[in-house]
Amino acid sequence: MLDVLSGFLVVVIVIALGFLVGRRDLLGPRAVYTLNMFVFWIATPALLISFLSQADLADVFGENLAVVVLSSVLAGLVGFLGFRHLAGRNVPDSLVTLLACSYCNGSNLGVPLVTHVLGDPTASLPVIIFQTAVYGPAVVLLLDVSTRRQARTEDGGATAHHSIGPLVRELVVGIVRNPLIIAAVAGIILATxxxxxxxxxxxxxxxxxxxxxxxxxxxxxxxxxxxxxxVRVLGSTSPKRSVWVAAVVKTVIHPLIAYALARLLFDASGAALLAFVVVAALPTAQNVFTYSQRFGTNTVLARDAGVVSTLLSIPSIAVIALLLG
Structure with a gap:
């Protein structure tokens, strides 16, 4: 437990250093984008290849993947049904909330966190592959259909401007060109x-x-x-209550669902259980904001939930490490 907590403390210290650098603007106005692109296109793929090539593939894609799929779908349903029926919002807005409550930042933040807290970046690989190849495209297609239907309803039968053909091609190309997917395939080949x-x-x-x-x-x-x-969030136009609820579902309810599934279905314990729950506690991914912008629906909630859930994920993962480490 002390090793896990000390590793997490190192994460917090490095994040705090980055915060101070950002406050002083020591690296220039576009430094965050440049650093993130280096991590996304070069460093993280190298990390996945390095670890996955030495990993046991049965451990990576066995129970871990099952918990990722089931917990993500259930947490997403909590967000969708709550926003749709309790808040009374339309289907496209509710689908964005579904993603905000269940779509993990498995790459930019997930890989560094699980690497340092768990010592194994492959723990986040199932969630990256599931979200990129299945979950994200499926929800985006639902967003396309629902926003076009919503537009027809509001315009009295007029056809919306979204075209499903280019969207499908965009998703397929995005999956094929994703450096994390490419790195995962290369790592699997090397492991084999x-x-x-x-x-x-x-x-x-x-x-x-x-x-x-x-x-x-x-x-x-x-x-x-x-x-x-x-980043400045929770302004006058932000649905603050919905943002906080979505962030809590993502960083508290989602890992609780993962814990229950791991214990009930697989009788998981120790390091395996910790990995399942930490991955589920990762914050909302930036992709959610991207998708919401693409369809012009619920963009403020998507943006603010990403930031707030990121801040909440730090104490959430710390508590998980303390209880399960």
């Missing part, structure tokens, strides 16, 4: 070659990959701290 043919990467290639992998965690956490210092 290691177990079946006893072949590993030559040292000349493995060393640079490991060096780049080492930059993923600190650079991502610095960028995260800087982004907190530069």
């Amino acid at each position: 070659l290691r177990t079946t043919a006893d072949w590993t990467l030559p040292e000349l290639i493995a060393e640079p990959v490991a060096t780049l992998a080492g930059a993923a965690v600190p650079v991502a956490l610095i960028a995260f701290g800087m982004s907190i210092a530069q």
